[in-house]
Amino acid sequence: MTLAAPDDRLTQMNSGNALELRGITKMFGALAAIADVTLTVRPGERRAVLGSNGAGKTTLFNCITGDFPATSGIIRFFGEDVTAFPPYERIRRGLRRTYQISSLFAGLTVMDNVYLACRGVSRNRYSLLRPRSDDALVHAAETLVEAVNLTAVRDQLVGELAYGQQRQLEIALALSGAPRFILFDEPAAGLSPTERRDLVTILTSLPSHIGYIIIEHDMDVALRVVESVTMMHNGRIFKEGLPSEIEDDPEVQELYLGGGHG
Amino acid sequence: MDKFAKTNPAWALVIALVVVAFLWLVLAPWPTELEAAIGRKRVFLNALLGGITLGALYFLVASGFTLIFGLLRIVNLAHGSLFLLGGYIGYEVTNYTGSWFLAFPIVFVAVGLVGLAMQRFIFAYMEGEELRQTLVSIGLSVVLADVMLWYWGGQSYTTLAPGFLRGPMELPLISSINTTSGEAIFIRYPSVRIWILIAAIVIGVAMWLVLNRTSLGMLIRAGVDDREMLAASGVRIQLVFLAVFVFGAGLAGMAGVVGGTFQSLSPGEDTRFLLASLVVVIVGGMGSIVGAAIGALVIGIAEQMGLVYAPTYSVVFTFLIMAAVLAFRPQGFLGAGR
Amino acid sequence: MAPARAPDRLWFERIPMAWWIVVAVLLTMPLFANNFWLFQVMGWSFILGTIAVSLTFLAGYGGMVSLLQMSIAGLAGYMVAILGPSGTTSISLGLAWWIVLPAAFLIAAVFATLCGALAVRTEGIYTIMITLAIAAAFFYFTRQNYTIFNGYSGFNLVLPPQLFGVNWRDPAPFYYLCLGCAALCYGAVVYITRSPFGLALQGVRDNPRRMAALGFNVTAHRVAAHALASVFASVGGILLVWQNAQIAPGTIGIPAAIDILVVAVIGGIRRPLGAFVGAFIYVILQVFSPDILGTFGFSAERFKLIIGLGFLAVVLFSPDGVLGLWDRWRARRARRVDPLTGAPR
Structure with a gap:
């Protein structure tokens, strides 16, 4: 599981990359939140994006999903150019994401939230008929709720859930349908040590064909669930490598890991 | 301007041609073929001037509406009621004192006080709840409309302008050429409308200057851009809010006096001018004074031209303009993108 | 989505007693109520409620407060008058009802x-x-256009078709017609709430950005909600033109548009039932306020003042409307009982 060298990556273009970013730039006014980011991720590859606050990690996610379209650059998802697609078209092609600040439907129950997520990437989104209890999507939703340990609160309103439960629900939404690639935005933030262990279990037990990028400040979580690492600084990528290389890199140590980890 | 001409030479040419053609239509005497085709020039000029002066009135109403929305985020659907209330009070004051001019300051203060009560005792308690504020303003408009109907009845009132403003005045615009003597006949137009147009321009420019050249204006504009920052900076934002609301309400009231002189006041005029304000700010862009001026001019001219040249469908013109703006530029001509 | 888990009672046993009483009273009303009450009060309540429930659907579930629902109802009513038979024979086409009604809805x-x-x-x-x-x-536009909408005077003598040999404008048949339509619309709104489209609409209301990130086309859902709500509004509009036997621009004026909002808000805009509760209150006030106002020496026009003040009071003090007040009153009563029994309620 080594990273392909940059030259190799260029020749691999269009040939089976899960995600391919070329020269992605996002301007907010005159300020470049991310500048000229080029990145490729193979199917099933799991990668961490690290960097200090304001390095542009979440903005990068927003550009990939189309929440905020990139100012310039090209995004390919499994070979298809999705740069001009609205977010929902990208999601329907198997891209998923979670949000740093839980972004859920507070007025609906846990099951309804997950059911919506399953429905969003299937047909009959506009159906006016209530699903029957043997509906396949209801079953899919139930399975997902169980997978993230929320069965006990499945009929509670999301607004009433504890913080950790909301984070788990956030992950359940991202796992709905048939994801091919997931963007996790700080999934461990604010979780207790037990919940973090559960999270690592969920991430490592994902089917191997599902790749993901994870933004995470907790190195113990991040470096245990990925096989490659990309470092960002001031909106640019400045280093890519294996988790062990990044952990030992003196420059990275100094910039990000600080004394606490050194 | 230069930049636009350089980047869009074709459009710049089209715009320039339209402007030249328009100026020719306004300034030159019309050849008989043209008059045969689309009617007499006097009719055209009257419709144009009617549109511009109506636009001035719409601007007076809508500028307060857009200012209040821009800063306080309140869609005050009782704005038309303030207009009508100002008109009725202005009528009473003019009749009682015999002075038309005295009506303006009195109405400004009186309607401003109503606005003060609305903001201070109702809207201030539901800051940030946009929908609730709007619903409350709808309730207020229903109540005010009925109270006014109760007091002033269903008949229509017209406020008389003072004598020296009542007659027509001659404008330096050729209406037609006398075929026998060859003399140019100039257009004559009610002078009160011209003076009100001038007053509206003065008020508009003054508002623009206050907003763009004074520290109070800086405060208000900062509030439009970023309310949280302004509130956090320790400025007594509630006072600024109150002042803007009172000013906007007072302006609507004064516009009511103007409306009562231009046309007439009766139940239903409140809705009419509320709608005019809505369309003007949707077209011009919410929260922008210059946008309100452009929107008011466009809507005023479209309405009057429509009345003259296609009376059945004049409303449709106004609506089509609004629909086109919404479809292609939802934030309005000068609205901030959101 | 929760499918009912191991229901220990049959579905009709879970409906509270109060509902059965309401249904029984509504079904038997023609036996004891007079014609005025059936036709004017109840008929009009159901019609207003049906139009208002289309707004509840848009606003309560979709988060879009639209003042267009009366216009849409009015357009459907106008279409019935224009395409079907009316007193204005120069414009009305007089087509058969089975063409007119689908066309009006469409x-x-x-x-x-x-x-x-x-x-x-x-x-x-x-x-x-x-x-x-x-x-x-x-x-x-309807006021100025004479070629299609017959301008200021509109259309009169617009009557429902004589289906099954029944004159549907007779009080009792009209009452049952309105009751049936209102019940269908109410049931449909309640049912759709739990359907994929209804859930998605609530998702769009709560968090449009996240809905897009779940694969939903938010704009298309909103537009579809407007289209669907038009069905309920049209039902109300067609019943309204049959009740009045006429339609004119005044039917769809701004005051009428605002009345629909007032009705929905007074009842409680978050629940479909609120539309009908609000409509009933509105009609009762409208119908009986002249007498009451008259006894105190006011003109009947002050009805608007009462409605306006009532609306203000609801918006200011009970954003959930009358139904919200009712809930809170029950909750308070339940709390008073609780400490004594120790049991919930």
Whole structure:
């Protein structure tokens, strides 16, 4: 599981990359939140994006999903150019994401939230008929709720859930349908040590064909669930490598890991 | 301007041609073929001037509406009621004192006080709840409309302008050429409308200057851009809010006096001018004074031209303009993108 | 989505007693109520409630407060008058009811879809302004246009078809017609709430950005909601034109558009039942206020003042409307009982 060298990556273009970013730039006014980011991720590859606050990690996610379209650059998802697609078209092609600040439907129950997520990437989104209890999507939703340990609160309103439960629900939404690639935005933030262990279990037990990028400040979580690492600084990528290389890199140590980890 | 001409030479040419053609239509005497085709020039000029002066009135109403929305985020659907209330009070004051001019300051203060009560005792308690504020303003408009109907009845009132403003005045615009003597006949137009147009321009420019050249204006504009920052900076934002609301309400009231002189006041005029304000700010862009001026001019001219040249469908013109703006530029001509 | 888990009682046993009483009273009302009450009070309540429930659907579930619902209802009513028979024979085409009714629904839905597409270009508070402006434009257009809408005078003698040999404008048949339509619309709104489309609409209301990130086309859902709501509004509009036997621009004026909002808000805009509760209160006030106002020496016109003040009071003090007040009253009573029994309620 080594990273392909940059030259190799260029020749691999269009040939089976899960995600391919070329020269992605996002301007907010005159300020470049991310500048000229080029990145490729193979199917099933799991990668961490690290960097200090304001390095542009979440903005990068927003550009990939189309929440905020990139100012310039090209995004390919499994070979298809999705740069001009609205977010929902990208999601329907198997891209998923979670949000740093839980972004859920507070007025609906846990099951309804997950059911919506399953429905969003299937047909009959506009159906006016209530699903029957043997509906396949209801079953899919139930399975997902169980997978993230929320069965006990499945009929509670999301607004009433504890913080950790909301984070788990956030992950359940991202796992709905048939994801091919997931963007996790700080999934461990604010979780207790037990919940973090559960999270690592969920991430490592994902089917191997599902790749993901994870933004995470907790190195113990991040470096245990990925096989490659990309470092960002001031909106640019400045280093890519294996988790062990990044952990030992003196420059990275100094910039990000600080004394606490050194 | 230069930049636009350089980047869009074709459009710049089209715009320039339209402007030249328009100026020719306004300034030159019309050849008989043209008059045969689309009617007499006097009719055209009257419709144009009617549109511009109506636009001035719409601007007076809508500028307060857009200012209040821009800063306080309140869609005050009782704005038309303030207009009508100002008109009725202005009528009473003019009749009682015999002075038309005295009506303006009195109405400004009186309607401003109503606005003060609305903001201070109702809207201030539901800051940030946009929908609730709007619903409350709808309730207020229903109540005010009925109270006014109760007091002033269903008949229509017209406020008389003072004598020296009542007659027509001659404008330096050729209406037609006398075929026998060859003399140019100039257009004559009610002078009160011209003076009100001038007053509206003065008020508009003054508002623009206050907003763009004074520290109070800086405060208000900062509030439009970023309310949280302004509130956090320790400025007594509630006072600024109150002042803007009172000013906007007072302006609507004064516009009511103007409306009562231009046309007439009766139940239903409140809705009419509320709608005019809505369309003007949707077209011009919410929260922008210059946008309100452009929107008011466009809507005023479209309405009057429509009345003259296609009376059945004049409303449709106004609506089509609004629909086109919404479809292609939802934030309005000068609205901030959101 | 929760499928009912191991129901220990049959579905009809879970419906509270109060509902059975209401249903029984409504079904047997023609036996004890007079014609005025059946036709004017109850008939009109059901009609207003049906139009208002279309707003509840849009606003309560979709978060879009539209003032267009009366215009859409009016357009459907106008279409019935224009395509079907009316007293204005120079314009009305006099087509058969089975062409007229589907056409009326279809045209109203197309209009609602177009207006919805314009209104959802912007968000939140703009919707209310834009729909108000469109409603006004439509009102002025019907008043000025004589070739289609017959201008100021509109259409009269617009009568329901004599189906099954019943004169549907007789009080009792009309009462049952309105009751049936209102019940169907109410049931449909309640049912759709739990359907994929209804859930998605609530998702769009709560968090549009996340809905897009779940694969939903938010704009299309909003426009579809406008189209669907037009069906309920059209039902009300067609019943309204049959009840009055006429339609004119005044039917769809701005005051009428605002009345629909008032009705929905007074009852409680978050629940479909609120539309009908609000409509009943509105009609009772409208019908009986002249007498009461008269005894105190006021003109009957002050009814608007009462409605306006009532609406203000609801918005200021009980945003959930009358139903919200009722809930809170019950909750307080339940709390008073609780400590004594120790049991929930």
